[in-house]
Amino acid sequence: MNYWLMKSEPDECSIDDLADAPGQTVPWVGVRNYQARNFMRDAMQVGDGVLFYHSSCPEPGIAGFAEVASSAYPDETQFDPDSPYHDAKARREEPRWLHVDVKLVRKTRLLPLPEMRSDPALVTMRTLQPGNRLSITPVSPVEWERIAELLG
DNA sequence: GCCAACGTTGGC
DNA sequence: GCCAACGTTGGC
Numbered sequence: 001m002n003y004w005l006m007k008s009e010p011d012e013c014s015i016d017d018l019a020d021a022p023g024q025t026v027p028w029v030g031v032r033n034y035q036a037r038n039f040m041r042d043a044m045q046v047g048d049g050v051l052f053y054h055s056s057c058p059e060p061g062i063a064g065f066a067e068v069a070s071s072a073y074p075d076e077t078q079f080d081p082d083s084p085y086h087d088a089k090a091r092r093e094e095p096r097w098l099h100v101d102v103k104l105v106r107k108t109r110l111l112p113l114p115e116m117r118s119d120p121a122l123v124t125m126r127t128l129q130p131g132n133r134l135s136i137t138p139v140s141p142v143e144w145e146r147i148a149e150l151l152g
Numbered sequence: 153g154c155c156a157a158c159g160t161t162g163g164c
Numbered sequence: 165g166c167c168a169a170c171g172t173t174g175g176c
Contacts, residue, residue: 007173033159033172035159055175056174056175060175130157131156132157133157133159133174134173
């Protein structure tokens, strides 16, 4: 079992949107970074723990727990000319972009980014490293436990 | 809106 | 394969 932090812009899909989605599950479409794609394709397994992170918003931070609910499968938005995620170079015979489904486990209080940064147990988090921009990053069991502790 | 970091593109 | 230009991310 692995743990992950996945960033979502609340304008696009917030923790409340996830809670309101059918089956409290959303397809994590729109990842257009190879490293993040490879995490989903090669390392994620159904049941993996997910920290649902709100990014690019007034109060960035962890908004709840979720879990990986499917293995990776082709992202349809890459073939849709009307989608902001359209990729003109993607071919159906060999899809470039994949995604998993993510299911809500539990909404929590917001754990704000500054609180994460100030916690000595969390300084190792990949998402907190300078210059990191990956929308999906691995989380260690120790980091996961600490966050579970902070969020009760 | 700014800007640093970093990934991707494309000419050579 | 190099590398400059460009686009995106995301906190502030």
